[in-house]
Amino acid sequence: MFGLDALALARAQFGFTIAFHIIFPAFSIGLASYLAVLEALWLRTGRPVYLDLFQYWVKIFSLGFGMGVVSGVVLSYEIGANWSGFSQRAGPVIGPLMGYEVLTAFFLEAGFLGVMLFGMKKVGPALHFLATCIVAVGTLISAFWILSVNSWMNTPAGYVMAPDGRLLPADWWAVIFNPSSFVRFPHMVLASYLSVAFVVGAVGAWHLLASRGRNAGARTMFGMAMWMAALVAPAQILMGDLHGLNTLHYQPAKVAALEGDWNSESRAPEILIGWPDMQAETTRYAMSVPWLGSLILTHSLDGTVPGLKQFPPADRPDSTLIFWTFRVMVGIGFLMAGLGLWSLLRRWQDRLFEDRWLLWAALLMGPSGFVAVICGWITTEVGRQPFTVYGVLRTADSVSPVGAPGVATSLLAFIAVYALVFGAGVMFMVRLMAHAPAPGEAGPGADLPLRAAGIVPGPSLAAAEGEVVR
Amino acid sequence: MIPDSWLPVVWAGLIAFAVLAYVVLDGFDLGVGLLFAVEREREERDVMVNSVAPVWDGNETWLVLGGGGLLAVFPLAYGLVLPALYPTIMAMLLALVFRGVAFEFRFRAASAAGRASWDLAFFLGSAVAAFAQGLTLGGLLAGIREQDGRYAGGWWDWLSLFTVLCGVAVVAGYALLGSCWLIWRTEGALQRRARHYAAVLGVAVGGLTLLVSLWSPFLHPQFWHRWFAWPNILATSPVPLLLLALAYGFNFGLARLHQVTPFLCAIGWFVLCFAGLGISFWPLMVPPDISIWQAAAPPDSQRFLLRGTVFLVPAILAYNVYGYWIFRGKVGAGTHYH
Numbered sequence: 001m002f003g004l005d006a007l008a009l010a011r012a013q014f015g016f017t018i019a020f021h022i023i024f025p026a027f028s029i030g031l032a033s034y035l036a037v038l039e040a041l042w043l044r045t046g047r048p049v050y051l052d053l054f055q056y057w058v059k060i061f062s063l064g065f066g067m068g069v070v071s072g073v074v075l076s077y078e079i080g081a082n083w084s085g086f087s088q089r090a091g092p093v094i095g096p097l098m099g100y101e102v103l104t105a106f107f108l109e110a111g112f113l114g115v116m117l118f119g120m121k122k123v124g125p126a127l128h129f130l131a132t133c134i135v136a137v138g139t140l141i142s143a144f145w146i147l148s149v150n151s152w153m154n155t156p157a158g159y160v161m162a163p164d165g166r167l168l169p170a171d172w173w174a175v176i177f178n179p180s181s182f183v184r185f186p187h188m189v190l191a192s193y194l195s196v197a198f199v200v201g202a203v204g205a206w207h208l209l210a211s212r213g214r215n216a217g218a219r220t221m222f223g224m225a226m227w228m229a230a231l232v233a234p235a236q237i238l239m240g241d242l243h244g245l246n247t248l249h250y251q252p253a254k255v256a257a258l259e260g261d262w263n264s265e266s267r268a269p270e271i272l273i274g275w276p277d278m279q280a281e282t283t284r285y286a287m288s289v290p291w292l293g294s295l296i297l298t299h300s301l302d303g304t305v306p307g308l309k310q311f312p313p314a315d316r317p318d319s320t321l322i323f324w325t326f327r328v329m330v331g332i333g334f335l336m337a338g339l340g341l342w343s344l345l346r347r348w349q350d351r352l353f354e355d356r357w358l359l360w361a362a363l364l365m366g367p368s369g370f371v372a373v374i375c376g377w378i379t380t381e382v383g384r385q386p387f388t389v390y391g392v393l394r395t396a397d398s399v400s401p402v403g404a405p406g407v408a409t410s411l412l413a414f415i416a417v418y419a420l421v422f423g424a425g426v427m428f429m430v431r432l433m434a435h436a437p438a439p440g441e442a443g444p445g446a447d448l449p450l451r452a453a454g455i456v457p458g459p460s461l462a463a464a465e466g467e468v469v470r
Numbered sequence: 471m472i473p474d475s476w477l478p479v480v481w482a483g484l485i486a487f488a489v490l491a492y493v494v495l496d497g498f499d500l501g502v503g504l505l506f507a508v509e510r511e512r513e514e515r516d517v518m519v520n521s522v523a524p525v526w527d528g529n530e531t532w533l534v535l536g537g538g539g540l541l542a543v544f545p546l547a548y549g550l551v552l553p554a555l556y557p558t559i560m561a562m563l564l565a566l567v568f569r570g571v572a573f574e575f576r577f578r579a580a581s582a583a584g585r586a587s588w589d590l591a592f593f594l595g596s597a598v599a600a601f602a603q604g605l606t607l608g609g610l611l612a613g614i615r616e617q618d619g620r621y622a623g624g625w626w627d628w629l630s631l632f633t634v635l636c637g638v639a640v641v642a643g644y645a646l647l648g649s650c651w652l653i654w655r656t657e658g659a660l661q662r663r664a665r666h667y668a669a670v671l672g673v674a675v676g677g678l679t680l681l682v683s684l685w686s687p688f689l690h691p692q693f694w695h696r697w698f699a700w701p702n703i704l705a706t707s708p709v710p711l712l713l714l715a716l717a718y719g720f721n722f723g724l725a726r727l728h729q730v731t732p733f734l735c736a737i738g739w740f741v742l743c744f745a746g747l748g749i750s751f752w753p754l755m756v757p758p759d760i761s762i763w764q765a766a767a768p769p770d771s772q773r774f775l776l777r778g779t780v781f782l783v784p785a786i787l788a789y790n791v792y793g794y795w796i797f798r799g800k801v802g803a804g805t806h807y808h
Binding site: 062063066067069070071072073074076077078079080081082083084085087088089091092093094095096098099100101102103104106107108110111112113114115117118119122123166168169172400401402403406410413414417418421424425428431432 | 523524525527528530531533534535537538539540541542543545546548549550551552553556557559560563564566567568569570571573574575578580619620621622625767768770771774775778779782783786789790792793796797
């Protein structure tokens with residue numbers, strides 16, 4: 001297809017399916033924690049607005065979670081189907097980590113999701129809150145394991161190579177807590193929290209604009225989201241800086257590529273905008289700021305930054321692509337922090353819900369977190385190329401012996417199915433978001449009468465009916 | 471402390487358990503989807519979907535455990551079987567996407583036409599996933615051509631009369647599980663019709679099981695030897711006898727209008743068929759040549775995952791049972807949706 005070989009098609013397919021997938025877990029990680037906070041606030045203060053917001057967002061959560069599940073099941077088999085070389089050689093190390101993800105996270109989430117979505121009336125508020133917390137913790141455990149796997153692929157440690165080329169575990173502690181899992185896991189969790197905060201903020205902004213600032217639920221969600229923007233976006237910028245320092249140490253070629261630097265030098269300029277040309281080994285049309293490159297990457301004006309020419313051409317990641325994805329991610333991070341600052345000012349002036357420019361800006365930035373997440377992942381994963389396990393196992397040696405026609409057919413099928421299914425899903429989510437949060441908001445349980453009559457599950461029911469059903 | 475040579479045996483048992491749990495649990499979910507072919511009223515379909523909505527996600531997680539477990543402890547088999555059965559695996563994954571999202575989407579659709587198309591997606595997703603799983607089973611039973619642990623067969627190895635027969639058998643088997651589930655969890659007219667479906671499907675599944683069982687010993691000499699050579703036949707003959715007993719119990723339960731007996735007998739049927747597969751396979755992981763010891767990861771990998779598994783799987787079973795307990799009882803009809 002398009003003159004691409006089986007390897008390029010397999011990469012395209014995995015990149016496409018995983019980029020689609022990551023949107024939903026990022027959404028679930030952030031939203032599950034937000035729902036736990038909302039339910040905790042409701043139980044603590046008794047203010048109905050928190051329960052309304054919980055019921056409002058839990059419906060959207062269940063849609064997003066379902067899409068995350070089905071797109072995730074695909075990945076658990078696609079690794080073997082398209083990357084059998086990788087599976088057979090790296091499986092002994094990463095396989096158990098993914099096994100633990102299923103055993104400690106997926107089952108936990110799935111087991112308590114039903115209670116969280118449909119069980120409020122059946123188990124009562126206290127147990128229901130416990131279920132919500134378990135689901136939220138489950139999403140974080142899942143993120144921990146999969147980021148540990150991904151970090152190991154970027155900064156492998158704790159393994160030995162067998163004579164037949166298989167990678168064998170030597171020290172599980174070193175595998176799991178490899179040199180970059182400490183920066184990658186918090187960076188991704190903060191990214192999920194920010195992405196969801198901006199979605200919540202945009203929905204709040206929309207309903208504030210529509211109700212001229214009067215919708216109580218919208219005020220609460222917008223206020224909470226802007227606290228997140230003000231506090232978490234700067235924290236994420238610091239975390240990103242730590243991640244950059246880590247990458248500079250362990251994967252200098254990736255840093256050279258995402259900065260568009262070709263020559264290693266001290267007092268290096270920072271190229272703000274340009275077009276890295278892999279053939280000509282230069283970055284065209286570069287607009288740079290002197291010394292800033294060294295300052296950002298090494299925190300010193302005299303620091304030496306790597307250049308791509310240090311590395312053999314066969315070992316260079318595609319700078320043209322990740323130079324730009326990196327800049328989009330960083331740019332969005334600073335925009336988020338800027339919006340947070342703006343909201344602080346307005347909050348201090350007591351005009352948080354009245355500044356229509358702020359509301360419009362928050363609305364427009366609603367999807368920005370997901371754009372940043374995808375750009376960040378492209379940066380780090382394309383920056384890992386041409387290896388699947390950095391410096392150890394080449395992507396070309398990782399691919400399955402499946403011919404190009406087979407991979408092309410399945411790639412086209414994935415594109416068609418995902419466009420249709422997830423297009424519809426996002427439309428349903430947007431439709432739910434378009435309806436204003438109202439007092440007495442119905443939960444997903446209202447859709448699902450699970451029993452006609454009969455057995456009463458205990459005294460908690462009466463308590464739940466009294467409080468929950470109004 | 472389990473000796474190294476026993477680790478693959480333990481793990482083969484655990485993976486087999488995960489696959490069996492998946493087949494039985496998602497089997498009735500997919501079966502409920504298959505029965506959309508004959509249940510066309512909106513109210514009935516809502517009840518059917520609601521009966522599995524709180525549990526389907528947990529049921530599908532066993533499939534993910536099967537994949538993750540294979541990668542972890544039998545990476546050679548994982549990297550060999552999935553490329554070999556690439557088309558059936560991809561078809562199953564795409565079908566499960568449709569099936570999974572349809573749970574939510576059919577309630578969210580704004581128009582009758584939109585709802586009808588997600589109902590169709592639910593049915594087709596269930597049907598294609600079930601059929602593809604049967605093809606995958608058949609392809610694995612028929613054997614996988616390999617060279618140095620890499621797939622060395624062609625595009626269409628997975629397609630034969632035998633694999634299609636397995637596909638049909640799995641579809642019928644899941645539909646049987648689904649109708650027995652509905653007998654247990656619904657009431658009134660829907661339950662009566664479910665009894666009728668179960669009676670018809672029970673005969674079909676019996677016949678298809680017989681066909682597959684008679685055919686598969688001819689696939690590989692090992693299979694034949696395992697079942698029919700003296701004295702093996704002494705050990706294997708109880709399997710068909712137990713199947714006969716289950717068939718009797720199933721019909722008895724249906725005739726006496728029992729609520730749970732048909733479902734339990736159908737599950738027993740799957741368990742016995744699965745045990746039969748185990749008898750044929752042992753000690754192979756991938757027929758005709760790769761044994762569980764050849765396919766296994768180094769002992770360290772197996773041991774590391776096993777240490778957690780022995781605690782986690784009982785815990786998982788416990789809270790899953792709790793989940794089923796919370797949502798126990800008959801699923802009602804006549805309620806209002808959006």
